[in-house]
Amino acid sequence: MSYLYLDESGQFKGQKNRRSIVGGIFSKHKNITDSDVRAIFKQFGYDNTPFHGKDLDNATLSKIIDALINFCKTNEFEPVIFIPRRDFFVINDVITYINVLTDSVAKFLIKKAQLINDITIVIEHRVNLLENSYKERINEAIAKTVALYGSINKNITCDVYIQNKDNVFLQIADAIVHTFYRLDVSYNLDDTEFDENVKQKFKQWIEPYKIYIHGASSPSETIRDMIADGDYIQAVMYIANYQKKDKDVQKIIPSIIERLCQLNVLHLNTILYSVLALYYDNVNVKRLLDDFEIYVIFLLKNFLPELQNKLSQYHKQPEDIQWAFCYCYMILLTLYNHKGDPRSFEQIYTQAQQYIASSTFDFDFLSARLRIPILYGVHLTNQFNFEKAYDVMITLQRKIEDAFAFINESDENLTVKPRIIGEIIGTGLQALMYKTLQYNGNWDEVRELSNKAIDSFEYSEDIKRQYQYRVQIETYAGNSQQARMYLAKSVGIEYTSDAELLETILKLEREGAFPLLHFLRMYYVDVMKEPDTHVKHYYEIVTAAIAKYASSFQQIIRINAYPLHSILHYLMIVYMLNNSNASRKEATEYYQKAQDLCKRNNAITIKTIEISLEADYLWSQLYIDSKDVIKNKDNIMKKFDKLIKLSEGMTVHSYIAKAKEKFENTPVEKWNTLWNMFPY
Secondary structure, rough: EEEEEEEEEEEEEEOEEEEEEEEEEEEEOOOOOOOHHHHHHHOOOOOOOOOOHOOHHHHHHHHHHHHHHHHHOOOEEEEEEEEEEOOOOOOOOOHHHHHHHHHHHHHHHOOOOOOOOOOEEEEEEEOOOOHHHHHHHHHHHHHHHHOOOOOOOOOEEEEEEEEOOHHHHHHHHHHHHHHHHHHOOHHHHHOOOOOHHHHHHHHHHHHHHEEEOOOOHHHHHHHHHHHOOOOOOHHHHHHHHHHOHHHHHHHHHHHHHHHHHHOOOOHHHHHHHHHHHHHHHHHHHHOOHHHHHHHHHHHHHHHHHEEEEEEHHHHHHHHHEEEEEHHHHHHHHHHHHHHOOOOHHHHHHHHHHHHOOOOOOOOHHHHHHHHHHHHHHHHHHHOOOOHHHHHHHHHHHHHHHHHHHHHHOOOOOOOOOOOOHHHHHHHHHHHHHHHHHHOOOOOHHHHHHHHHHHHOOOOHHHHHHHHHHHHHHHHHHHHHHHHHHHHHOOOOOOOOOOHHHHHHHHHHHHHHHHHHHHHHHHHHHHHHHOOOOOHHHHHHHHHHHHOOHHHHHHHHHOOOOOOOOHHHHHHHHHHHOOHHHHHHHHHHHHHHHHHHHOOEEEEEEHHHHHHHHHHHHHHHHHHOOOOOHHHHHHHHHOOOOOOHOOOOOHHHHHHHHHHHHHHOOOOOHHHHHHHOOOOO
16 A cells, blocks of 8 residues: 655745645555654654644754655655646635645656555645545546546555644655745745755755646646647547536637647547547446546547548548547447447447448558457347357458468568457357357357467467456356366466465455456356355355455445446355355345446346346345245336336347246246346
């Protein structure tokens, strides 16, 4: 856990007296106690009274800061000072302070992106500012920064606290920030001398840790600064972020389009690619779906058409940026697959196909074009149309492999292993896996395709993902030992025990969400097949690991997006079937959390997960308690009816109708045999 302590010296008042400094200290791994810090201040008479730098003369302050510099260096504490790039307009002291503070936290996270996974930010309390005002604005700034900057860990955890000077680390922050303020602004505060050697020592210590911020009073001012600096990538993303609600930002759009048209085509496309690649990462990896749906639609429907229309005035061709439209379609199709929203997918897919038919693509941007039919295969799988999805992918695979074979033949020293072929095989594999699960097919055929998918990738992340698909295959095929072996490989260990494997997964924190899904699915399938055989042992392993790594587990629970729905579902079954008072209570809590998640989303795929959750909850209650279930069964059938109506005109419609018929004609006490109807 990293720590950042922030304080302020001076005030943001007027044009003549507007200089104020925000800064403090940062520790990557805080390995000292409050007592260690108090011992330093106690040397200078601060025993029970908090330190305040503004109360000291220059001579005293220089002695204390000299000792603190040595102390911080020894204990690997870094100073932090935030400096505006230009003078900024002061609205009033409080508002300007919050603007500077939020901008400072955002820039700090960007600068330390590769170092921070979890951070606690402690800010000195201002008497004229409500605590919630700090937290809301800072948390908003953190969320926006994580979304807009690809270098920041997508699963970073930030906890913000507002405290007073009783916190001794805030006293160090006070000493640093006030010393900088004293030397930079008000050196002549008193007649005593600030030791010259300490002054130079302090400046040398601080210099590498200065962070420059825009310091603007509004999004439009920040965007103008970015454009003036030539930072078009960030300017475009800020415009997409703020244009919907800010008329001043909307007025900037023509000017940045004018600037972009003046660039050479290579530079222009580099900017657009940087923006779109970051958006794709936020959608495909970080799953920030709602925000980025708005941003990508703005680019596709507004920004890019205006840019394309303007290009001809600068001796460029509209075709120069056709690839960017295709990339936007690819992102939106990915987004709607992740949302489980097949209706929106089909609307955008139709538009994409029409656009592609009249467009040409440079080889450099061909991957976006080729991913669109792969996304269609994922869509068909989400529609439970497994056979068609598999056939489409096999046909596409053959065509792409034939095309790349000619490239290999063009140079005997050239070996091409396109990632796109691995993606095609992987998508076909998922369709074949679910088809085999539904119709009791040949699992050896699925394994053969899985081996081919694994061999098709070069990057370790892709291979790990294929290992996890293999876990799912072996789980469904009833080969639990192989499932455990592949799951262990996916997280970088050799399998020795379930307990060690689960602990390793939880140590990954949020990165462990999908491995945890696959682990719990193994338990879920086992106990649904044989409710009395394994559940006690599985419950003990799960509860022990969660208790040991409670903080890590809570980080996964905070995700509030798929696969959390299914993680909670599988936990609910294991806990309910353990059948103790405590486990049944926790099972109900997991059920309610999963139910709440499903109710927030009307996407068809999520609604199938919700029905599966409700059916399993009812079956598990009956299994342990034999209570009357007729009313609850009727409620589930009504949910089926709503979903059938919602899916009218879609491929999934007939599958859901058949599933309802199976559940209706199967006694509730045997619903555990239908666990594979909605396997997502």
